[in-house]
Every structure is written in structure tokens, then in C-alpha cells.
Amino acid sequence: MTNWLINSWRKTSVADVAPEPETARAGASFAARLTFDAVRKQYGDRAALAGLSLDIAPGEIVCLLGPSGCGKTTLLRIAAGIERPTGGRVLISDREVASDMQFVPPEKRGVGLMFQDFALFPHLTILDNVAFGLKALPREDARREALRMLSRVGLTHYRDQYPHILSGGQQQRVALARAIVPRPAVMLMDEPFSGLDVQLRDSMQEETLRLMRETRATSMIVTHHPEEAMRLGDRIAVMRDGVLVQTGSARDLYQRPVDLFVARLFSEINEVPVRVAGGRVDSPFGSLPAPGLADGSEAILCIRQRGVGLEAHVNGAKGQPGLRGVVRSAKFLGDAVRYEVAAEGFDRPLNVRAAPGAGQEPGQEVRLVIDPDQVLVFPPKDVKTT
CATH class of the missing domain: 3.40.50.300 (P-loop containing nucleotide triphosphate hydrolases)
Known part of the structure; x- marks a missing residue:
């Protein structure tokens, strides 16, 4: 050769x-x-x-x-x-x-x-x-x-x-x-x-x-x-x-990340401690599937920041979907805005990444909805990626 x-x-x-x-x-x-x-x-x-x-x-x-x-x-x-x-x-x-x-x-x-x-x-x-x-x-x-x-x-x-x-x-x-x-x-x-x-x-x-x-x-x-x-x-x-x-x-x-470590590498996520019951976990967004996890076990509900949608909350309107929340901060990042939102049912604020055109401001009341495909559930692991 x-x-x-x-x-x-x-x-x-x-x-x-x-x-x-x-x-x-x-x-x-x-x-x-x-x-x-x-x-x-x-x-x-x-x-x-x-x-x-x-x-x-x-x-x-x-x-x-x-x-x-x-x-x-x-x-x-x-x-x-x-x-x-x-x-x-x-x-x-x-x-x-x-x-x-x-x-x-x-x-x-x-x-x-x-x-x-x-x-x-x-x-x-x-x-x-x-x-x-x-x-x-x-x-x-x-x-x-x-x-x-x-x-x-x-x-x-x-x-x-x-x-x-x-x-x-x-x-x-x-x-x-x-x-x-x-x-x-x-x-x-x-x-x-x-x-x-x-x-x-x-x-x-x-x-x-x-x-x-x-x-x-x-x-x-x-x-x-x-x-x-x-x-x-x-x-x-x-x-x-x-x-x-x-x-x-x-x-x-x-x-399809195999665990929390891989999920953290490839996604910016909100992590919420939950408990498994009947193959599902309860969350403020409702009951969500937790395949492969034992009943009664602790788990981490992972909600991708880009999987949360923000909609303006209209006072007095009935039947609005999602959770009620208040925008605590908004950080412009060029192709996205990172919002910190205090949402009902959550002990800590949720982080949300949305397109700049969303136009939400600190102090504004909003409704949060999630894409079920952007939600993952894993066993808890104390793993750092940095």
C-alpha cells in the first residue's frame, strides 16, 4: 500500500x-x-x-x-x-x-x-x-x-x-x-x-x-x-x-436518554422530586407516566425548559389551560428568552426558554402549559456534569 x-x-x-x-x-x-x-x-x-x-x-x-x-x-x-x-x-x-x-x-x-x-x-x-x-x-x-x-x-x-x-x-x-x-x-x-x-x-x-x-x-x-x-x-x-x-x-x-446524567448533558431541565405510584407520578401538571420505576420509589421529574409554553393570563377568563404563574425575571439571550416563573403547585420557580417574541415581562401573570413529549422521569442520582 x-x-x-x-x-x-x-x-x-x-x-x-x-x-x-x-x-x-x-x-x-x-x-x-x-x-x-x-x-x-x-x-x-x-x-x-x-x-x-x-x-x-x-x-x-x-x-x-x-x-x-x-x-x-x-x-x-x-x-x-x-x-x-x-x-x-x-x-x-x-x-x-x-x-x-x-x-x-x-x-x-x-x-x-x-x-x-x-x-x-x-x-x-x-x-x-x-x-x-x-x-x-x-x-x-x-x-x-x-x-x-x-x-x-x-x-x-x-x-x-x-x-x-x-x-x-x-x-x-x-x-x-x-x-x-x-x-x-x-x-x-x-x-x-x-x-x-x-x-x-x-x-x-x-x-x-x-x-x-x-x-x-x-x-x-x-x-x-x-x-x-x-x-x-x-x-x-x-x-x-x-x-x-x-x-x-x-x-x-x-x-431517549438512559438516565438523569445523560438528560442533563443534552437538555436544560427543571428537576422536581416526585414519588411513583401505579407506574405514574403526580405533578402540578397532572399525572404523568413513569415507566420502569417501582411503586413507592422516589424519582425525578424532568421538564425541559423548552418544553414549557407561556401564555398571557387573562383575568376573569374561565377554562384557561395550564397552571397559573407569575414571571419573576426575564433574561434576553438572543435567540431565546430565559424566564423564571413562580408556578402554582411548585416549591421552586420553573425555568422556561421561549422565543424572544413571547414578550412576557417580570410581574406579569401567565399560564404555563407543557408538551408531554418534553417530560422525562428517572431515578434520583446525585450526578454532576461539570
């Missing part, structure tokens, strides 16, 4: 490099299956990974999501070959690369790695940084491929400059180009957007996603931002305390 890649790269010269990023496309890689089989990692008495199993299909993009310290980066470093697992196996295209009996070094795994801080070499030019992983090629061939990738990310004119002159977003694009240019079968990214401002982060996420689709590399991206995971991942793998809690599409995890 290596000879074929080298021969295909030699078919063009440096002059053939496309001058504009929109006309240059990243070369496709040979996507590999990445498999973690009961992987464990122990640091003294602490288990960073506790028998984690995950299978990532060729060309699939999976985001590892969870709070700091849950084991995301440890799993990524084990896949890259930077760390050795304490137990279990790692396979790339069904080839065992890490286990109790086997360890393939990072440079022989066909894996690309992009660090959180980009890790550019300050003493190398931008072009040499991108070409760093192409040492198996003759210098001219490596230059040509590095120039092609710089063109793809729109930084050809910086090729003879050094990383310190670049902005954070430009450094991110150079790091991405360096990781992709060897055409890795597996691409591993550790919080690659965490150092960027919000506007730049959005555009770089879109650019990165386009490159991942073009190269068709199997990708694993570590993040602690649920929205980022939903935007980038074909699937999301939620981790907590070294284990997988739930895997699935963004829609699956939002609509």
Missing part, C-alpha cells in the same frame, strides 16, 4: 498544486475499523477506564463526550499508542495493536493525532510543519503534498512563515492539515476547538467536518461540549467514570 501511495503522489509536480482552497480536495484514506474490547487503564488505585468496549465503523465519526476526568483523553491516547492499556485489547481493522501480549508503536498504526494545543513545531516553517509526517516520501513529493493540503485549508501564502505569527484559528488549520496529509486510516482529535472563540469555533467545526468526509478517515473526537458532539458526530459515546453510559445518534441521546 505504501508503494502505491508514493507512486500516486509522484504523478504530479509542485506546480500542479491548486492555488485556491476551494479547488483542492483532501486525498481519501483507507478507512479502518477501530475497536476497543474491554479496555482497562489503572493509575495506582484509580481506574481511568473500567472495561470499556466500543466499535467504530470504517469512515464513521464518533464523539467521546463527558465531564473532565471521565477517561475520554485516556482512551484516545491508548488508541494512538501513547498510553498502554492495563487490560483488554485495541484493534485497528481487526489487527490487534494493543493488549497484554501485543503493542504496536504509534508510528506503525496508521493513526493521525491532533492535540488540544495544536503542538506545532515553533522552529519549523508552516510548510515543514505540515510535511513533518511525510518523511517516507522524497522531499519534493512531501513538499507537493504539504502544499496541496495548505491550499485546501487556505494557508498557502503562509508556507514560509513560522507558527508564532498565526492566529489561533490559523494554527488550528495547520495542525489539522499536518494530521490529515499522511492520509491516516484513523484520525484522533483531543478537544481540537477548545481554544477558539465561539464564532471561529463554529466555522472550524464545519471545515473540519468537510475534511473528515473528504478523507473518509475513521474519526474519534474528544469533547465536553454536547452541542459540538451533536454537530460533528455520526454517533456520540457518553462517558462517565471510565465507562460508557450510552451511545447513539444525537437524536437518540436527546429524545
